Amino acid sequence: MQSLTMKQLRYFEALARTGQFGRAAEDCAITQPALSMQIKELEILVGAPLVERGARQVRLTALGQQFAARARDILRAVDELGELARADGETLSGPLRIGVIPTVAPYLLPRLIQSLQRQFPGLDPQPRETVTQRLIEDLLESRLDIAIVALPVSEPALVETALFDEEFVLVRPLADADRPVPNAEGLQQMRLLLLEEGHCFRDQALSFCKLPAPARGLMEGSSLSTLVQMVGAGIGVTLIPEMAVEVETRMAGVAVARLPVPRPSRTIGMVWRKSNPLADRFAQIAQIVREIGQTPVQPMLRN
Amino acid sequence: MQSLTMKQLRYFEALARTGQFGRAAEDCAITQPALSMQIKELEILVGAPLVERGARQVRLTALGQQFAARARDILRAVDELGELARADGETLSGPLRIGVIPTVAPYLLPRLIQSLQRQFPGLDPQPRETVTQRLIEDLLESRLDIAIVALPVSEPALVETALFDEEFVLVRPLADADRPVPNAEGLQQMRLLLLEEGHCFRDQALSFCKLPAPARGLMEGSSLSTLVQMVGAGIGVTLIPEMAVEVETRMAGVAVARLPVPRPSRTIGMVWRKSNPLADRFAQIAQIVREIGQTPVQPMLRN
DNA sequence: TAAAAATACTCCATAGGTATTTTAT
DNA sequence: ATAAAATACCTATGGAGTATTTTTA
Numbered sequence: 027m028q029s030l031t032m033k034q035l036r037y038f039e040a041l042a043r044t045g046q047f048g049r050a051a052e053d054c055a056i057t058q059p060a061l062s063m064q065i066k067e068l069e070i071l072v073g074a075p076l077v078e079r080g081a082r083q084v085r086l087t088a089l090g091q092q093f094a095a096r097a098r099d100i101l102r103a104v105d106e107l108g109e110l111a112r113a114d115g116e117t118l119s120g121p122l123r124i125g126v127i128p129t130v131a132p133y134l135l136p137r138l139i140q141s142l143q144r145q146f147p148g149l150d151p152q153p154r155e156t157v158t159q160r161l162i163e164d165l166l167e168s169r170l171d172i173a174i175v176a177l178p179v180s181e182p183a184l185v186e187t188a189l190f191d192e193e194f195v196l197v198r199p200l201a202d203a204d205r206p207v208p209n210a211e212g213l214q215q216m217r218l219l220l221l222e223e224g225h226c227f228r229d230q231a232l233s234f235c236k237l238p239a240p241a242r243g244l245m246e247g248s249s250l251s252t253l254v255q256m257v258g259a260g261i262g263v264t265l266i267p268e269m270a271v272e273v274e275t276r277m278a279g280v281a282v283a284r285l286p287v288p289r290p291s292r293t294i295g296m297v298w299r300k301s302n303p304l305a306d307r308f309a310q311i312a313q314i315v316r317e318i319g320q321t322p323v324q325p326m327l328r329n
Numbered sequence: 330m331q332s333l334t335m336k337q338l339r340y341f342e343a344l345a346r347t348g349q350f351g352r353a354a355e356d357c358a359i360t361q362p363a364l365s366m367q368i369k370e371l372e373i374l375v376g377a378p379l380v381e382r383g384a385r386q387v388r389l390t391a392l393g394q395q396f397a398a399r400a401r402d403i404l405r406a407v408d409e410l411g412e413l414a415r416a417d418g419e420t421l422s423g424p425l426r427i428g429v430i431p432t433v434a435p436y437l438l439p440r441l442i443q444s445l446q447r448q449f450p451g452l453d454p455q456p457r458e459t460v461t462q463r464l465i466e467d468l469l470e471s472r473l474d475i476a477i478v479a480l481p482v483s484e485p486a487l488v489e490t491a492l493f494d495e496e497f498v499l500v501r502p503l504a505d506a507d508r509p510v511p512n513a514e515g516l517q518q519m520r521l522l523l524l525e526e527g528h529c530f531r532d533q534a535l536s537f538c539k540l541p542a543p544a545r546g547l548m549e550g551s552s553l554s555t556l557v558q559m560v561g562a563g564i565g566v567t568l569i570p571e572m573a574v575e576v577e578t579r580m581a582g583v584a585v586a587r588l589p590v591p592r593p594s595r596t597i598g599m600v601w602r603k604s605n606p607l608a609d610r611f612a613q614i615a616q617i618v619r620e621i622g623q624t625p626v627q628p629m630l631r632n
Numbered sequence: 633t634a635a636a637a638a639t640a641c642t643c644c645a646t647a648g649g650t651a652t653t654t655t656a657t
Numbered sequence: 658a659t660a661a662a663a664t665a666c667c668t669a670t671g672g673a674g675t676a677t678t679t680t681t682a
Contacts, residue, residue: 029335030335030407030410030411031334031335031336032332032333032334032335033334033672035407046636046637047636047637047638048635048636048637056672056673056674057673057674057675058636058637058638059637059638059639059640059673059674059675060672060673060674061673062637062638062639063638063671063672063673064672064673066638071411072411072413072414073414074414074417074418079636079637079638079680079681083636084636084637088417089413089414089417092413092606093410093413096406096409096410096413097410099406100403100406100407100410103399103402103403103406104333104338104403106399107333107396107399107400107403108333108374108375110375110392110395110396110399111375111376111377111392114377114391114392115377303395303399336647349661349662350661350662350663351660351661351662359647359648359649360648360649360650361661361662361663362648362649362650362662362663362664362665363647363648363649364648365662365663365664366647366648366663367647367648369663382655382656382661382662382663386661387661387662
């Protein structure tokens with residue numbers, strides 16, 4: 027033994043992650059003794075113990091923790107190296123993991139995936155839908171290639187590019203259709219239905235109405251669809267992004283109204299890791315999304 | 330074959346650097362066929378050619394160049410990983426590559442090395458003396474651990490910390506000792522002897538005298554020692570940093586004078602790579618240098 | 633005493649060496 | 658014609674498997 031190997035890094039990373047030799051070995055698709063030997067070699071090579079052996083679990087030493095953090099960065103860089111070749115060919119192909127926030131996904135993803143498959147026949151788009159925080163974590167940990175979220179994100183390791191702005195519109199019971207449209211202050215007096223904690227759109231709506239975060243659990247829905255249905259049942263009013271109007275309100279028996287200026291809105295953008303070899307290609311994809319955004323399924327708005 | 334290995338990265342890096350299979354193999358202390366095989370494996374793994382084979386030399390493909398750049402970063406990170414253990418122990422040990430600019434080295438290094446060896450008996454200081462530009466390159470490429478240069482350096486990948494300020498003093502023939510000391514404008518009228526191109530002290534001296542860069546080749550010396558000897562021979566006057574006075578002017582038959590305010594000066598500092606695992610230790614070393622700087626060998630100044 | 637890591641050993645895949653051929657200038 | 662890379666073939670190191678023992682909570 028002389029020089030650090032990739033295997034040792036991968037095995038050690040697995041050990042640091044799982045906290046057990048056996049699980050780590052399973053993760054690496056090898057046997058426990060094989061992994062033990064490599065870790066031992068690694069420690070000899072480094073010249074100091076990286077893990078404290080206990081019977082039930084192992085704990086990383088202080089050095090081991092620093093080592094693990096650096097090893098993770100290196101492994102990520104190596105994985106990206108493997109993807110470099112994909113960036114080389116003329117046409118993008120292979121799996122592309124796309125994360126989208128829930129308040130955008132249902133209204134954008136169908137058309138986006140359609141467009142992508144038309145432009146890049148070899149591409150295999152793998153969409154995932156979750157809240158911004160999770161998407162950003164997944165991006166940073168290389169579990170996602172790109173994410174579509176509300177800007178700004180402000181992560182130094184990520185690039186962000188704007189796709190389109192979208193206004194928020196008011197959804198209220200049909201019975202209220204002829205009433206004047208309330209402004210931000212007016213909304214404070216109404217029963218405003220919100221998405222549950224974690225959705226950025228919830229915060230954006232609250233921010234517009236200049237309301238503090240209310241106590242949890244009351245009058246919340248897990249999707250815009252739920253909120254609109256609740257409005258239809260006369261429970262209250264809600265805000266939804268423009269893009270959702272067509273899909274969510276068509277059959278819901280609710281009235282949709284543009285809000286008075288200053289109209290609330292948000293910027294939807296695409297983000298990806300700066301160091302991703304496919305970064306240049308992602309800018310192309312952003313352009314495709316922009317084109318989709320410019321030809322929206324036109325909602326029928328009053329006002 | 331399944332997964333990228335460190336060896337492949339090292340071999341490919343050597344190939345990219347040397348431009349020849351044979352030289353690269355020699356560099357890696359293996360035979361040429363062994364290296365050829367690993368490169369071939371790597372290309373199969375990546376799925377695209379990385380080098381264009383010519384008879385006399387190889388050229389990297391576009392992909393190969395990107396690959397090489399990333400590989401270098403990874404190898405650097407791995408090398409740093411290997412050094413992590415050194416940062417763990419209580420006392421710093423092993424080789425420490427120290428770069429120092431030529432206008433500081435002779436006056437600081439002897440005492441610095443002495444102090445270092447006293448404080449860290451296991452440490453093996455390996456000094457190198459060259460101009461700032463080269464030192465910075467060497468730092469960035471991991472051929473140096475720390476460098477002592479004039480600040481600022483302003484490289485985002487480097488940390489810099491000030492060590493001490495030093496004034497410049499005027500050196501002139503003994504015959505001129507009783508004349509009034511010229512200011513910056515006065516110096517413009519005199520025959521000012523300068524270090525050759527590349528030395529930061531040359532630029533600092535010119536900047537103080539508000540002189541443009543003169544035509545090359547005339548009245549230049551390759552060391553402060555040379556300049557002072559030339560002054561002793563009556564050829565002209567020169568500026569030298571305070572720290573050099575004691576060593577360079579003791580036996581030279583020249584007069585040394587402090588300049589009138591605003592006195593020219595520069596800040597000497599220490600720089601190292603942010604990502605170097607020993608970074609914390611380097612701050613300790615900087616403190617040692619500061620202590621040396623605070624007890625200078627007091628020059629005998631007129632004025 | 634039970635679960636997990638270390639040890640003992642065996643095997644074979646493969647990295648690397650030597651000898652040689654092919655290639656390109 | 659010559660220098661350099663590729664190919665062929667062989668050897669041996671060491672990574673990984675199975676079986677077993679040791680450790681500690």
